[in-house]
Amino acid sequence: MAITPPANRLWWKEPIHGVELGWIVIAFLWGLFMFFFMIAWHFIGDQNLSTETYRVKPAAYEEKVAAWAEQYQKIGADGEPVEVEGTPVVAPPEGGDVYILARLWEFWPVVELKKGVKYRIHISSVDWQHGFSLQPVNMNISVHPGYEHVINLTPTETGEFGIVCNEYCGIGHHTMTGLIRVVE
Amino acid sequence: MASIDATAAGSGVVNAPYRMCRFTGLKVDQAAETLIKVHAVTAVIFLALGGLMGLGVALTRWPAVQILPPEWFYLVLTGHGANVLLFWIIFFEMAVLFFASAILLGSRLAAPKVAWLGYILMLVGALMANYAVLRGDSTVMFTSYVPMQASHWFYLSLIVFAVGALISVMVFFATLVVAKNENTYDGSVPLVTFGAITAAIIAVFTLASGAIILIPTWLWSLGLITEIDSLMYKVVWWGMGHSSQQINVSAHVAIWYAIAAMVLGAKPLSEKVSRMAFLMYILFLQLASAHHLLAEPGMSASWKIVNTSYMMYLAVLGSMIHGLTVPGAIEAAQRRNGFTRGAFEWLTKAPWGNPAFSGMFLSLVMFGFIGGISGVILGTEQLNVLMHNTLYVPGHFHGTVVAGTTLAFMAMTWLVVPLIFRRDIIWPTLAKWQPYLFGIGAGGISLFMMGAGTLGVPRRHWDISLADAAHRAVEFPAAAYLMMGLNGLFAILAALGGLVFIVTVVASILAGPKLDGPDAKMVFPLHDASRQVSEYGSEGTLKLPGTIILVGIFFAAFVLYYFVNWKYLSELWLFN
Amino acid sequence: MAETPQKAPAGEAREKVPMMQQVLDNPFLLLFLGVTVPAVLYLIWGIMEVASVPVGQ
Numbered sequence: 001m002a003i004t005p006p007a008n009r010l011w012w013k014e015p016i017h018g019v020e021l022g023w024i025v026i027a028f029l030w031g032l033f034m035f036f037f038m039i040a041w042h043f044i045g046d047q048n049l050s051t052e053t054y055r056v057k058p059a060a061y062e063e064k065v066a067a068w069a070e071q072y073q074k075i076g077a078d079g080e081p082v083e084v085e086g087t088p089v090v091a092p093p094e095g096g097d098v099y100i101l102a103r104l105w106e107f108w109p110v111v112e113l114k115k116g117v118k119y120r121i122h123i124s125s126v127d128w129q130h131g132f133s134l135q136p137v138n139m140n141i142s143v144h145p146g147y148e149h150v151i152n153l154t155p156t157e158t159g160e161f162g163i164v165c166n167e168y169c170g171i172g173h174h175t176m177t178g179l180i181r182v183v184e
Numbered sequence: 185m186a187s188i189d190a191t192a193a194g195s196g197v198v199n200a201p202y203r204m205c206r207f208t209g210l211k212v213d214q215a216a217e218t219l220i221k222v223h224a225v226t227a228v229i230f231l232a233l234g235g236l237m238g239l240g241v242a243l244t245r246w247p248a249v250q251i252l253p254p255e256w257f258y259l260v261l262t263g264h265g266a267n268v269l270l271f272w273i274i275f276f277e278m279a280v281l282f283f284a285s286a287i288l289l290g291s292r293l294a295a296p297k298v299a300w301l302g303y304i305l306m307l308v309g310a311l312m313a314n315y316a317v318l319r320g321d322s323t324v325m326f327t328s329y330v331p332m333q334a335s336h337w338f339y340l341s342l343i344v345f346a347v348g349a350l351i352s353v354m355v356f357f358a359t360l361v362v363a364k365n366e367n368t369y370d371g372s373v374p375l376v377t378f379g380a381i382t383a384a385i386i387a388v389f390t391l392a393s394g395a396i397i398l399i400p401t402w403l404w405s406l407g408l409i410t411e412i413d414s415l416m417y418k419v420v421w422w423g424m425g426h427s428s429q430q431i432n433v434s435a436h437v438a439i440w441y442a443i444a445a446m447v448l449g450a451k452p453l454s455e456k457v458s459r460m461a462f463l464m465y466i467l468f469l470q471l472a473s474a475h476h477l478l479a480e481p482g483m484s485a486s487w488k489i490v491n492t493s494y495m496m497y498l499a500v501l502g503s504m505i506h507g508l509t510v511p512g513a514i515e516a517a518q519r520r521n522g523f524t525r526g527a528f529e530w531l532t533k534a535p536w537g538n539p540a541f542s543g544m545f546l547s548l549v550m551f552g553f554i555g556g557i558s559g560v561i562l563g564t565e566q567l568n569v570l571m572h573n574t575l576y577v578p579g580h581f582h583g584t585v586v587a588g589t590t591l592a593f594m595a596m597t598w599l600v601v602p603l604i605f606r607r608d609i610i611w612p613t614l615a616k617w618q619p620y621l622f623g624i625g626a627g628g629i630s631l632f633m634m635g636a637g638t639l640g641v642p643r644r645h646w647d648i649s650l651a652d653a654a655h656r657a658v659e660f661p662a663a664a665y666l667m668m669g670l671n672g673l674f675a676i677l678a679a680l681g682g683l684v685f686i687v688t689v690v691a692s693i694l695a696g697p698k699l700d701g702p703d704a705k706m707v708f709p710l711h712d713a714s715r716q717v718s719e720y721g722s723e724g725t726l727k728l729p730g731t732i733i734l735v736g737i738f739f740a741a742f743v744l745y746y747f748v749n750w751k752y753l754s755e756l757w758l759f760n
Numbered sequence: 761m762a763e764t765p766q767k768a769p770a771g772e773a774r775e776k777v778p779m780m781q782q783v784l785d786n787p788f789l790l791l792f793l794g795v796t797v798p799a800v801l802y803l804i805w806g807i808m809e810v811a812s813v814p815v816g817q
Binding site: 463466474477490 | 794802803805809811
Binding site: 031039053149179 | 254329331369372375413449452456489492496504512565569573644646661742754757758
């Protein structure tokens with residue numbers, strides 16, 4: 001029994017039950033398949049999280065994002081800067097760099113992207129850890145202070161997409177959101 | 185009292201008082217017995233506290249109820265994690281380690297006084313952690329990611345707890361040496377003890393990782409270190425955070441084997457295969473800590489793939505083997521016990537009214553189907569992006585830790601009360617229904633949280649309606665709200681099951697019928713040893729059609745769900 | 761329950777225990793392996809990954 005020492009002192013020499021052997025082979029092969037499928041997806045798939053990352057001082061990142069947002073700030077027909085609830089809307093050039101800054105408790109600024117165009121999205125935090133959860137796409141990435149993560153992202157649908165913070169970041173965590181607009 | 189002086193059996197060994205168990209024939213060292221009692225009772229107290237907090241969390245996340253204000257919600261959620269994920273489980277695991285070493289090997293406990301020191305440190309740590317959390321300045325969640333900072337009491341409490349646990353694990357290893365030197369058993373240790381060794385080895389890695397990261401973080405909270413790198417913290421912290429849950433897996437698999445042996449007389453199909461499966465755990469299970477770093481910047485794809493796959497899924501292979509050998513051993517035993525008709529008479533005629541068996545079997549099924557499959561999906565490098573930090577994650581680990589580990593530990597407790605406390609279960613009817621109540625509740629919360637996570641609902645979030653948010657750009661679908669409500673209902677069910685468990689266990693310990701007498705019988709009997717057929721189970725002597733069908737269903741569900749998730753992923757925006 | 765461990769016959773007792781069984785019967789060797797493998801593959805390699813993140817402009 002399982003709670004007594006093996007009756008046969010040389011238990012290693014006991015033959016294996018046929019059902020066990022069959023299952024071991026199936027489970028092992030399935031494991032190998034799953035392992036190699038992850039590697040294969042790097043070649044055949046279009047969804048692989050970028051590993052391009054740089055160390056950055058939070059203050060320097062904040063300055064960089066502010067300068068970029070000012071440069072590509074969207075101007076409305078009336079000549080006024082376009083804002084959503086007080087947050088500027090930034091429309092970067094097609095295929096260019098896009099900066100998103102996470103801080104207590106917002107994702108800043110609102111960015112406007114074009115469908116089917118690949119952008120270099122930079123994400124970092126200037127205070128605590130945050131979670132970049134793009135909804136309803138349901139794409140979820142961690143955001144660290146001090147690390148600038150660069151993701152090559154191509155939106156495949158138009159509309160307004162929300163960013164929800166899904167890493168606990170203090171008492172205002174459930175108020176932390178952001179916005180990405182995708183246009184034709 | 186059947187206490188006999190050890191000299192009656194020992195030859196030149198240290199004298200330790202022990203008794204012979206009338207029901208199992210095991211030699212019970214009394215120092216170990218007392219420590220098992222104390223650890224089990226302490227564990228149950230922290231389960232009560234943590235479980236109550238869990239109910240508060242679930243009822244707050246039910247949007248129509250939202251019972252707690254945000255500050256309390258996050259505070260209680262922090263306490264919930266620490267109390268159940270660490271304190272309930274690790275106190276109980278120490279009881280399992282003492283049982284699997286001293287009692288199963290018929291040995292004395294190596295150093296009872298040192299074990300008491302370990303216990304006291306763990307208790308001080310656990311109480312201090314609750315003090316730190318309830319003060320209100322340590323609402324940092326169980327993970328306490330830097331640079332968010334808790335009170336220095338919080339980090340110190342976890343360090344003290346970890347040191348205490350490490351001391352107790354050392355006593356376990358020392359007891360193995362004592363048993364071997366004093367020849368208390370023949371040949372190799374029992375399989376259950378081997379499972380406990382697996383748990384103890386993983387515990388050493390876990391506690392060492394915890395010390396490596398928590399000591400500097402504690403110094404940082406005291407102002408002695410200026411900065412802790414957030415990514416470095418996360419890598420090392422999860423060496424503790426995830427591995428601590430791998431201790432559970434090893435411990436509850438050992439308990440599955442133990443309960444199958446004690447209640448049904450089950451014997452492993454083959455010692456070799458079951459032990460190799462545990463070896464896969466020892467070598468590779470802890471690599472799964474990388475599951476928490478798949479959505480992180482800065483970690484290379486090779487590191488992620490090697491670690492997240494537990495080295496080519498060899499630890500998953502271990503789990504899948506246990507998933508066959510545990511029901512296989514039960515089927516073989518039941519067929520020997522005379523239930524041979526059809527593919528499933530062994531299962532339908534199993535002692536479903538015995539809470540030790542029903543709890544164990546429900547734990548086995550739910551751990552495999554809910555916790556196990558979802559864990560592999562979450563831990564697939566690319567698929568992780570679909571559910572990282574959504575409610576899918578707590579859904580997964582409530583499938584492993586609540587429906588799997590906690591239910592298995594509860595099932596074991598129904599045997600610990602009569603065998604160690606020598607008090608019979610005071611209310612058998614309540615005990616009989618308890619595993620179903622708690623099991624269905626735990627299964628429900630796991631599935632509904634996973635469902636809500638699939639719809640994008642974030643974890644650790646007070647208000648998914650985002651009423652006070654800067655941009656209300658996200659409107660979670662009605663189905664998500666429905667699932668949060670159902671999660672709340674099933675949490676109530678699980679809480680009831682937990683309440684029945686705690687009340688019945690405590691009442692039985694205090695006032696249950698005594699089992700000391702020579703004719704006393706247990707209401708939930710163990711397997712009749714006289715019906716034991718010693719040489720069965722191994723080597724193809726029996727056909728196991730029922731088990732083959734069960735694992736076939738499991739495998740089909742696994743493969744199907746795996747590819748469904750790749751389909752979801754392929755429809756996502758493109759990124760690389 | 762009261763299964764008495766069967767005494768191995770004298771001949772079998774002298775038979776050499778297979779290597780793999782000796783490994784599985786040695787908890788301290790297993791402890792060494794079980795700490796070293798994740799320490800190298802997960803912790804040390806992981807810390808090297810973090811440490812090798814380049815500094816951005």
